[in-house]
Amino acid sequence: MRIDRREFLKSTGKLVVLTSAAALAWDSLIAGRPEAAPNYKLQDHWWGFAIDIEKCIGCGNCVRACKTENDVPLEPYYFRTWVERYHVPGGDIEHPEVDSPDGGYAGFPPRYKPGDGAKNFFVPKLCNHCAHSPCVQVCPVGATFESPDGVVLVDKTYCLGCRYCVQACPYGCRFIDPRKMTVDKCSLCYHRITKGLTTACCETCPTGARRLGDLKDPKDAIHDFLRNNKIQVLKPQMATGAKAYYNGLDASVR
Amino acid sequence: MRKFLKDEQHLVRMAAIFLVGLILFLIARAFFVPKDFYKYGHFRAGALADNAARPLGFAGREACESCHPDVAEARKGSRHDAIACEACHGALAKHADDPGSLKPTLPDAKKICLVCHRQDVTKPKTFKQVNPQEHMGSEPCIACHKPHHPEIA
Amino acid sequence: METLLHGVEGFMYPNEIELQWSILIVLYPFLTGLVAGAFILASLERVFNVVEVKPTYRLALLTALAFLLVAPLPLQLHLGHPERAFEMFLTPHTTSAMAMFGFVYLWYLMAVLVLEIWLDYRKDIVLMARQSTGHMHQLYRAMALWSDNISARSLEIDDKVGRFITIVGIPSAFLLHGYVGFIFGSVKANPWWSTPLMPVVFIFSAMVSGIALVMLVYMVASRKRGTPIDMRCLDTVARYLLYAFIIDFSLEMLDLVHRIYEADESFKSLDFMVHTRLYIPHILIQIIFGTLLPIALLGLVQLVRLREGVRKGLYAAAGLLTLMGIFAMRWNVVIGGQLFSKSFLGYTTYKLEFATREGLLPSIIILILPFLILWVLVKLLPPWERQEPAA
Numbered sequence: 120m121r122i123d124r125r126e127f128l129k130s131t132g133k134l135v136v137l138t139s140a141a142a143l144a145w146d147s148l149i150a151g152r153p154e155a156a157p158n159y160k161l162q163d164h165w166w167g168f169a170i171d172i173e174k175c176i177g178c179g180n181c182v183r184a185c186k187t188e189n190d191v192p193l194e195p196y197y198f199r200t201w202v203e204r205y206h207v208p209g210g211d212i213e214h215p216e217v218d219s220p221d222g223g224y225a226g227f228p229p230r231y232k233p234g235d236g237a238k239n240f241f242v243p244k245l246c247n248h249c250a251h252s253p254c255v256q257v258c259p260v261g262a263t264f265e266s267p268d269g270v271v272l273v274d275k276t277y278c279l280g281c282r283y284c285v286q287a288c289p290y291g292c293r294f295i296d297p298r299k300m301t302v303d304k305c306s307l308c309y310h311r312i313t314k315g316l317t318t319a320c321c322e323t324c325p326t327g328a329r330r331l332g333d334l335k336d337p338k339d340a341i342h343d344f345l346r347n348n349k350i351q352v353l354k355p356q357m358a359t360g361a362k363a364y365y366n367g368l369d370a371s372v373r
Numbered sequence: 374m375r376k377f378l379k380d381e382q383h384l385v386r387m388a389a390i391f392l393v394g395l396i397l398f399l400i401a402r403a404f405f406v407p408k409d410f411y412k413y414g415h416f417r418a419g420a421l422a423d424n425a426a427r428p429l430g431f432a433g434r435e436a437c438e439s440c441h442p443d444v445a446e447a448r449k450g451s452r453h454d455a456i457a458c459e460a461c462h463g464a465l466a467k468h469a470d471d472p473g474s475l476k477p478t479l480p481d482a483k484k485i486c487l488v489c490h491r492q493d494v495t496k497p498k499t500f501k502q503v504n505p506q507e508h509m510g511s512e513p514c515i516a517c518h519k520p521h522h523p524e525i526a
Numbered sequence: 527m528e529t530l531l532h533g534v535e536g537f538m539y540p541n542e543i544e545l546q547w548s549i550l551i552v553l554y555p556f557l558t559g560l561v562a563g564a565f566i567l568a569s570l571e572r573v574f575n576v577v578e579v580k581p582t583y584r585l586a587l588l589t590a591l592a593f594l595l596v597a598p599l600p601l602q603l604h605l606g607h608p609e610r611a612f613e614m615f616l617t618p619h620t621t622s623a624m625a626m627f628g629f630v631y632l633w634y635l636m637a638v639l640v641l642e643i644w645l646d647y648r649k650d651i652v653l654m655a656r657q658s659t660g661h662m663h664q665l666y667r668a669m670a671l672w673s674d675n676i677s678a679r680s681l682e683i684d685d686k687v688g689r690f691i692t693i694v695g696i697p698s699a700f701l702l703h704g705y706v707g708f709i710f711g712s713v714k715a716n717p718w719w720s721t722p723l724m725p726v727v728f729i730f731s732a733m734v735s736g737i738a739l740v741m742l743v744y745m746v747a748s749r750k751r752g753t754p755i756d757m758r759c760l761d762t763v764a765r766y767l768l769y770a771f772i773i774d775f776s777l778e779m780l781d782l783v784h785r786i787y788e789a790d791e792s793f794k795s796l797d798f799m800v801h802t803r804l805y806i807p808h809i810l811i812q813i814i815f816g817t818l819l820p821i822a823l824l825g826l827v828q829l830v831r832l833r834e835g836v837r838k839g840l841y842a843a844a845g846l847l848t849l850m851g852i853f854a855m856r857w858n859v860v861i862g863g864q865l866f867s868k869s870f871l872g873y874t875t876y877k878l879e880f881a882t883r884e885g886l887l888p889s890i891i892i893l894i895l896p897f898l899i900l901w902v903l904v905k906l907l908p909p910w911e912r913q914e915p916a917a
Contacts, residue, residue: 195540196543198540201539201540203537253714253715257622257624257712258619258622259622260613260619262613278606278610279608280607281604285541286715287713287715289714291542291867291869294544295546357714357715
């Protein structure tokens with residue numbers, strides 16, 4: 120049976136059109152997943168974080184809340200966020216005493232006494248969601264990335280667990296989840312902020328030392344925070360474009 | 374043709390093997406690379422939805438206040454109004470979704486206040502903190518302070 | 527796991543307490559370094575016409591192949607998800623040295639090493655195909671790509687193409703191991719690693735280890751076969767080992783002097799680490815016994831006239847010390863780079879287990895495996911006599 124050229128082109132064309140239509144339908148099916156936030160537009164947000172050292176009381180609420188909200192292993196080697204206690208004797212910024220017992224999960228057992236001429240304060244730490252992130256740069260496959268709205272996230276189904284990103288992070292924010300053997304880190308509670316909620320750590324911080332900020336929102340309080348305070352980021356010399364902004368960061372902080 | 378490449382025949386065959394390898398690789402690529410890769414950048418676009426799809430642990434204070442407006446009212450004017458409910462009451466999204474499924478337990482009054490208010494030299498000087506022995510001895514905090522509105526007029 | 531906390535001195539960021547890269551990641555640069563070094567030795571003859579080392583030419587290539595085939599194994603064992611490793615080829619992130627390295631490895635294996643070995647051996651493969659029967663015959667026929675042509679013209683073409691591949695192979699070998707150096711050297715977060723010298727140091731220490739390895743394999747193989755060692759060859763190989771060593775040592779000293787002089791924020795912490803936790807692997811094993819002593823032994827042979835037997839003994843000792851020293855160097859880079867905190871306020875310990883996925887036992891097996899493969903390769907493609915066609 121001979122098929123003439125016109126017939127062939129017609130049937131092929133039909134096949135192509137139908138396949139593309141099916142592909143489009145499939146795409147929109149995936150996009151319309153009920154858990155994903157339908158009203159959230161990526162391009163409307165650029166997330167940052169404000170930390171006020173002068174307000175942190177080292178209660179550890181944030182560490183506990185984060186581990187609860189994000190199912191982080193409870194062993195003392197895996198933290199999406201943690202708090203460090205600084206004791207700077209005589210103001211000697213080159214020799215601070217620093218501790219972080221279980222990341223501050225159970226608070227800080229009393230250690231220092233007043234009147235010894237030292238400077239004492241707490242420093243909460245988390246992923247800085249760097250705009251020029253060295254961890255994203257080194258990932259061999261694209262399993263970690265910066266989202267269009269400024270959050271550095273991990274694709275747990277794609278991560279090989281090579282640990283290169285853990286090495287490349289100057290701040291020690293990343294760890295390997297021993298249960299999944301993929302990398303994990305602060306996701307800025309992406310599942311919360313895309314629904315208009317704040318992060319678990321900010322929600323439970325009693326003093327407002329931790330505040331999520333949307334740098335693209337002109338009404339967000341983070342703009343006043345950045346304007347009215349002397350702001351620092353951790354390890355500015357690394358030029359990572361860190362977006363966790365600190366007020367009251369002492370020179371002794373590592 | 375045959376005579377032309379007689380002495381290079383083995384090289385042609387080797388080149389053919391390389392070519393086949395390359396083609397197989399390109400086919401594998403077309404097959405295995407996730408379809409939504411490269412959409413926003415060098416990552417699988419579906420990972421955004423994956424990260425957004427985690428279930429909530431904390432409901433957020435708005436959710437609490439929508440069912441407990443009396444408590445929200447009681448806290449007005451107090452320093453504790455700045456604190457979210459779940460900071461003391463724990464993660465209660467399950468309760469907010471279905472109140473009957475999870476009855477929240479009251480925080481332990483003997484311990485929870487001191488988590489923040491126990492005096493410590495590391496805490497900011499401006500923060501209200503007490504030495505428990507000096508301040509109340511063996512009395513519980515709630516003997517004098519209401520947790521939702523702790524100021525004593 | 528609790529014991530890890532006890533091993534912490536000072537302050538570490540909580541996520542830093544457990545080391546990320548284990549002995550397997552020490553093995554990887556060690557193995558690829560041997561490959562690059564063995565190849566450079568082979569190209570000394572092919573490209574730079576150092577005819578004295580010709581007896582080691584084929585042996586060096588087979589050694590390189592044996593080690594290159596095993597090199598991905600420690601990486602696969604280390605990955606959290608080895609089944610996803612192929613993603614590096616499917617969606618390589620071009621900003622990642624690790625991703626691009628997958629292609630460098632593949633290029634080097636297929637386009638350089640396999641081709642060069644094939645072209646150099648092709649005549650012998652065809653002859654062995656003609657002289658064998660049964661399965662071996664099928665194997666050799668397949669290896670010859672079912673070509674029976676070993677006419678003078680075809681061999682001439684092989685030689686030309688082979689020479690071209692070797693020329694391309696030299697920068698490829700530098701790229702192979704320089705890239706591994708760059709994987710470490712480009713990590714700005716880690717001051718022990720971050721230096722532009724890292725790829726260069728890796729290349730030259732690779733050359734040192736590769737030359738030492740081939741030298742030792744040649745000595746052992748000759749003894750096993752009962753054939754006399756070509757002393758002119760061995761003396762030349764040892765001389766090149768010394769040259770490479772001097773350059774390597776100079777580079778490492780340059781790095782050290784630079785660190786001490788600039789004394790940046792990381793210096794105190796790293797200095798303390800080298801003098802305490804890294805004293806044995808770094809000062810003793812790598813520098814004193816692994817570099818200075820072999821240089822002294824090899825230098826002695828250049829300065830003083832010594833009998834053949836004495837020279838052989840010195841070369842063997844120097845070769846073994848060299849391999850130990852270069853392994854220590856990889857250890858000190860990889861493990862050393864993770865023992866100190868990026869806060870520069872503390873140190874942790876590395877707990878090397880025995881029979882776990884990333885333990886000592888798999889590491890020993892990985893080190894033995896290339897020699898087994900080499901033994902098979904040597905049986906299959908004897909690097910000794912060149913076959914002549916049957917009259």
